[in-house]
Amino acid sequence: MLEELKKQVFEANMELPKRGLVTFTWGNVSGIDRESGLFVIKPSGVSYETMKPEDMVVVDLDGKVVEGNYKPSVDMPTHLELYKAWPEIGGVVHTHSPWATSWAQAERAIPAYGTTHADYFYGEIPCCRVMTAEEVAGEPGHYEIEQGKVIIETFRGKNPMYVPGCVCAHHGPFTWGKDAAEAVHNAVVLEEVAKMAVRTELIDRNSVPAPQYMLDKHFLRKHGKNAYYGQIKKG
Amino acid sequence: MLEELKKQVFEANMELPKRGLVTFTWGNVSGIDRESGLFVIKPSGVSYETMKPEDMVVVDLDGKVVEGNYKPSVDMPTHLELYKAWPEIGGVVHTHSPWATSWAQAERAIPAYGTTHADYFYGEIPCCRVMTAEEVAGEPGHYEIEQGKVIIETFRGKNPMYVPGCVCAHHGPFTWGKDAAEAVHNAVVLEEVAKMAVRTELIDRNSVPAPQYMLDKHFLRKHGKNAYYGQIKKG
Amino acid sequence: MLEELKKQVFEANMELPKRGLVTFTWGNVSGIDRESGLFVIKPSGVSYETMKPEDMVVVDLDGKVVEGNYKPSVDMPTHLELYKAWPEIGGVVHTHSPWATSWAQAERAIPAYGTTHADYFYGEIPCCRVMTAEEVAGEPGHYEIEQGKVIIETFRGKNPMYVPGCVCAHHGPFTWGKDAAEAVHNAVVLEEVAKMAVRTELIDRNSVPAPQYMLDKHFLRKHGKNAYYGQIKKG
């Protein structure tokens, strides 16, 4: 079932340790097949060193496991909420990558200090609000569903494909994209941008974001209908 | 004698350089066999590049070497004190891992800024007080015994399995766990958490810990009787 | 066409990921053949893992592609401006290397704090001014041409071979040299110097540059007509 998607999601998961984004099993990637309404996600607490494509777990949009020898990642309900809210996304990533997580722990959005940021994220990368005691408490899965809802609340009125990620207060980053591979790509960018933003402020505590017209230029040079970066004309 | 335990302790020691926690020989891991009351520890000052399982030293709970071609790690008496005080632990690790050691050098406990911390350590990771001149002076082994006693004093009235590590003022971290492998796992987490806590304060000098209900949720999701993280239900 | 130069430029490009200066495809190197007035540059958005010497693109000094299966790097017009303005340079590099980019994002020149800096850069490494909305707007290529012009403006009245690099505000570093390999060498030095300058200020916020006579000594020991560093006497 969904063998090709399982392979893609497996490979996207394996990118995380390769890119230095995870310690132990602290990360998970999923990818969705919109036609069947099923998504594929990493199993919970399984080591990257032994994980295989067939260990991926298939889940439906009610959160029910429809195939798999393992329990899905504990963060599965968060992925699910995002897939339900945003039909334009095809992949979701959660990590505890250290630079992005540090912004989450400090409860701060990451300012758009330069073009590296603007090439992928159109404006600051938001920090979702601290969750309430009620949201966090309750049965297994409740907290993880609420986590998803808080992310969606953060992007109300915004295009999630224009800012394909956020940091969740005192927790860590989530990113997304048109598929699992792009979501991982955005997770790598977020970590790099989070690192440079810390250093920018070390160099000058009063640093200011890049001017809006530079952010416009760089994001639209890669993503707008008149994009001219890379080999394939997107417009 | 204790061949299986020697192999486990050897492998746990070899994880330290692999995980970037030690420079040269600055670390040691031990594991105990509670039935025989014997523990196995790394030899002193032996290079990780040439070390073999049979080089591990077997010591009894009076601190006497009962088997081994080498002297045990100079920190052996500290391990011994912890094993005597806390019957629930099965492995102990000491390193000079750079981020954790920096907290030790600054004489500060590591605040619980996020869920990465809370997944393994239930509350702040304490910094043991500066040792007195009397504790530090004296015959070989006296200082190392006192080091153990100061750690135990720090955890008086607390469950050492709920906060499986600390940093010793102006020295470095100790961690523990149900066996040598888990103690090393906790040493890796401590270093990662120590790193992110420094950066969290760089991002906002007035950062606050995660709310208690988030710390509860994350620690108990993995460790309580209703744990639901990973593949094996612990409850 | 220009097979030897393509090979050199390809190898210079491959140094970037090897030296840790680029993530994904965030960098590009070119080299010029002054006799024919043609330069060779990396294609746009092509992965370092699959790139081959024959993928390099040949461009003339009007910016026209004269050979190549791919579009040239989007930053090609910036390289072009530098080649036209400075006949003494033979190679150009652009990266988003994280330490140098952080200085760019903070809009600060990198002070000459020590001899590592002075061995390659004779005085501070300038930060080019923020570009105007007019410079940034317009047709594909306009912004990139203006980027080059702003760099040239920054070096007006200065010898670009004495300070072979700069950081562009809210963007990242450009470096150059007598050929593509030397330009990459200078990119590595710039990143190292940028890193140490941040740390120097962490150690003492009021750090001062090295005295001018030390900067003179070190730069001229390696680059002046009485150079005596290395195996070949340059004088």
Next chain:
Amino acid sequence: MLEELKKQVFEANMELPKRGLVTFTWGNVSGIDRESGLFVIKPSGVSYETMKPEDMVVVDLDGKVVEGNYKPSVDMPTHLELYKAWPEIGGVVHTHSPWATSWAQAERAIPAYGTTHADYFYGEIPCCRVMTAEEVAGEPGHYEIEQGKVIIETFRGKNPMYVPGCVCAHHGPFTWGKDAAEAVHNAVVLEEVAKMAVRTELIDRNSVPAPQYMLDKHFLRKHGKNAYYGQIKKG
């Protein structure tokens, strides 16, 4: 001539890139044969990737090359001064390792914040004063001789084997030891200690050194006549 020493010095030089202490050719190691009064040093500006034991240069205590196909390292006269002043040392290392160099650039001694420091350096690691214009000027070799003299001045009345290294203002670190290998070992420790000291001050800007009795205990546990660390009793 001195084949065994050449091999040792070559291997000690090769440790520098392996341990992450040098970029390009920014480092040099020498070792002396006290009997013949000859020392062996890395050639100037030769790449670590192609360097061989037979490329090492043999120099006498007047600074004259007595064997070698290459010019010796430009810093050779500094090594020479140290060998002449301190008969107890057998090896010297100079690098631009980034953390130690940052302390040099900030003109600050590295405080003895913990036992990692104290295990190798008995007290703070001094920063040599800024050299004068007269010391820096002049013929090739003059500056490098004066660099050595400033280091010796810094250690006047002190045992250089008790604090086997320093940082030279706006330049970088020098370390030494009983032979080339120990000098490199001390260079690695200095870099690690320099890194942790920066972070200690980030965690608490008002951090204080470890108490003297802890510094005594740790240094003497490894180096005094009653040393009891490692496998060989030194007393």
